[in-house]
Amino acid sequence: MYNWLILIGAIAVMIFVGYISNQHSKTTDSNASFLVGNNKIGVFVGALSILATGFSGWGFVGSPGVAYQFGSIEVLGNLMFAPAIVIGTYFSMMLLQKRAKEMNGYTIPEFIANSHEGSKFLKKTIHLIAALATIVFLNVYLMGQIKAVSLLASTWLKISPVVAAIVLMLVLVLFTAQGGLLAVARTDMIMCLGMLASALIIAWVIFQDVSLGEMISSLNQQNPILVNPTSSNPYGGKKYSVYLIFCYAFLFTTTLPYMSSRFLSFKGDLKPHRLVPIMVLGSLILSIVPLVGLYLRMKSPSLLDADKAMLLFLEYFMPEHLAGLINLFILFAMLSTISSVLHSVASSLAYDIRKALGWRMSHSSIWNTGAVVVSAVVGIIMSFNSPPMMLNQIAIIGTGGLISLLAGPIFVRFFLPSTAVAAFVSMILGLSANIFSIYIIKSGWVEAPIIGALVGGLTYIIVGKITIMIKKSEMMKENKIKVIIDENRG
Amino acid sequence: MTQSWVINHCIIISICMILFSFVIYSYGEFSLKKREGRDV
Numbered sequence: 001m002y003n004w005l006i007l008i009g010a011i012a013v014m015i016f017v018g019y020i021s022n023q024h025s026k027t028t029d030s031n032a033s034f035l036v037g038n039n040k041i042g043v044f045v046g047a048l049s050i051l052a053t054g055f056s057g058w059g060f061v062g063s064p065g066v067a068y069q070f071g072s073i074e075v076l077g078n079l080m081f082a083p084a085i086v087i088g089t090y091f092s093m094m095l096l097q098k099r100a101k102e103m104n105g106y107t108i109p110e111f112i113a114n115s116h117e118g119s120k121f122l123k124k125t126i127h128l129i130a131a132l133a134t135i136v137f138l139n140v141y142l143m144g145q146i147k148a149v150s151l152l153a154s155t156w157l158k159i160s161p162v163v164a165a166i167v168l169m170l171v172l173v174l175f176t177a178q179g180g181l182l183a184v185a186r187t188d189m190i191m192c193l194g195m196l197a198s199a200l201i202i203a204w205v206i207f208q209d210v211s212l213g214e215m216i217s218s219l220n221q222q223n224p225i226l227v228n229p230t231s232s233n234p235y236g237g238k239k240y241s242v243y244l245i246f247c248y249a250f251l252f253t254t255t256l257p258y259m260s261s262r263f264l265s266f267k268g269d270l271k272p273h274r275l276v277p278i279m280v281l282g283s284l285i286l287s288i289v290p291l292v293g294l295y296l297r298m299k300s301p302s303l304l305d306a307d308k309a310m311l312l313f314l315e316y317f318m319p320e321h322l323a324g325l326i327n328l329f330i331l332f333a334m335l336s337t338i339s340s341v342l343h344s345v346a347s348s349l350a351y352d353i354r355k356a357l358g359w360r361m362s363h364s365s366i367w368n369t370g371a372v373v374v375s376a377v378v379g380i381i382m383s384f385n386s387p388p389m390m391l392n393q394i395a396i397i398g399t400g401g402l403i404s405l406l407a408g409p410i411f412v413r414f415f416l417p418s419t420a421v422a423a424f425v426s427m428i429l430g431l432s433a434n435i436f437s438i439y440i441i442k443s444g445w446v447e448a449p450i451i452g453a454l455v456g457g458l459t460y461i462i463v464g465k466i467t468i469m470i471k472k473s474e475m476m477k478e479n480k481i482k483v484i485i486d487e488n489r490g
Numbered sequence: 491m492t493q494s495w496v497i498n499h500c501i502i503i504s505i506c507m508i509l510f511s512f513v514i515y516s517y518g519e520f521s522l523k524k525r526e527g528r529d530v
Contacts, residue, residue, distance in 0.1 A: 071496075072494055072496040072497055073496055075496065075497070075500055076496045076499055076500055076503075079500050079503060079504070082503075082507060083503060083506075083507055083510075086507065086510075086511075087510075090514065212497070213491050213492075216491075216492050216493075216494050216497060217491065217492045220492040220494075227492065227494040227496065227497070228493075228494055228495055228496070229496065271518060271522065272518070273514050273515050273517070273518025273519070274515070274518065276510070276511045276514045276515055276518075277511045277512075277515050279511075280507045280508060280510070280511035281511075283507075284504055284507065284508075287500075287504075
C-alpha cells in the first residue's frame, strides 16, 4: 500500500509538470513547442535532465550486479560515463547550439539535412535515413527499457508486468504528449533529484557500516582480482580496455538523438560553462551506486544471481520505508530515459518523416500527440509479443549502430563542414562497419560503435574533401568558359 | 592497507573532474565579465 501511495503521488506530480510545461511552452508553432520546448530549458533543468537520461536504470540495477560479479572494474567502468557526459555536453553546447539555430533545425535528423550542402533530393534522403534509423534503433532500445521497467515495477507493486508497463507508459504518454520536450526535461530533473537522493542514501548506509579501505581489504581477501583486476572483463581483455567506455559514452552523448536533441532546446542565452559544475557534482554522486555490488559481495559472497544485488541490498540492508522510496527513484532512473527516447522516436515519426517526404506540415499538434501514443503502444506490444531473435539482432546493432551512423554528419561536422554526399556515404559505411565488426570481427558492444564511428568519420572527411575538390574544379572550368566567352565577345 | 589501482584511478578521475569544472566555470565567468566590460 505504501509503495502504491508514493507512486500515485509521483505520477500526480509528473502529470502536473506536463500540464504546467504545456502552458509555459505554448506558441503558435506547435512544433517549436513539442520538439524543442520553445527553447525554454535553462541551466539547472538542462544539466539534471541530461544526467537523468544519460545515467539510465543500468546504473542502479545492472551495474551493481556487474560489480558484484566482476569487482571494482565496474565502478571505474560506470564512472567513465561521468567525464564523457560532462565533456560531451559542454563540447556539443559550444559547437552545436549556435549552428543548429543558424540552420533552423528542430531535430537532429533535420539539423543533419540542413547543415550539409547538396541537392534537395540528397538532403531529403539523408533526413529520411537519419529519421528511420532513429525510429528503428531507438524503438528496440525503448522495448528493452519498457521490459526492464515493467519487471521492476511488477515486483515492487506486486502486479503483472503487462499491467505495470501499461500504467507507467500511460503516465509517460500523458506528460510527453501534453508538454513536449519541456515536460520531458522538467520531469527528468525531478527524477534526477530523486536519483541523486537515493545515491546519497545508499552511500550513507554503506559507509556507516564499513570504510572504503575495509571494503577493499575484505574483497582482496576473497579474491585479489576483484580489487586489482589484470583485465577489464567484461569490457575487454586488456587491463585498461575499460577506458574505451569513455569514447563510447562521449560518442553516445554527442550523437544519439535522445541525448543531443536536448542541446537544440536550451535557452538562446544559456552559457555552457554554467552547466559543468552541476553536471560534475551530479555525475560523481550517481557514480557511487555500483559500490552496492562490492558491498554485497563483501557481505554475502555466494549469491546465485548477481543481477539481484541491488534488490537484495534494498531488502536486507535498507530500512523498509527508505527501500520503497529508492525503488521509486530507480523506476525514475528508467522512466527518465524512456521518456527521452519516446520523445525522440515520436519526433522523428511526426516531424522528420513528414518533412523528409515533403508532406504538408499542418495539424502538427495532432501528429505529435498521435506519434507519442503510437510509439508507446508499439513499444508495449513489441516488448511482450515480438520474436526475441529478431529483436536481439536489432538490439545488438541498436544504439551502437546509430552512433556509427551519425558520428560523421554530427560529430565530425563540428570541425569540418562537408557535403550531403559525404554525409550519405559516411552514414552507410559507418553503420556497415558497426555490423561488420559485431558479426565478423566479433567486437564487443563498446568497441563496435567506436570502430563504426571511426570508419564513418574518416569516410565523411575523405568523401567530403573529394566532393569539394570536384565542385571547385567544376567551378574553375565554368569560370574559364565564361572568360573565353567574354574574350570572344570582346 | 590494501591498494586497488581501480579505486585509485576512480579517485584521480574524480579530482580531475572537479578541477575541470572549476577551471571551465571560472574561465567562462571571467570571459563573460570581460565581454560585458568591453560592451559597456
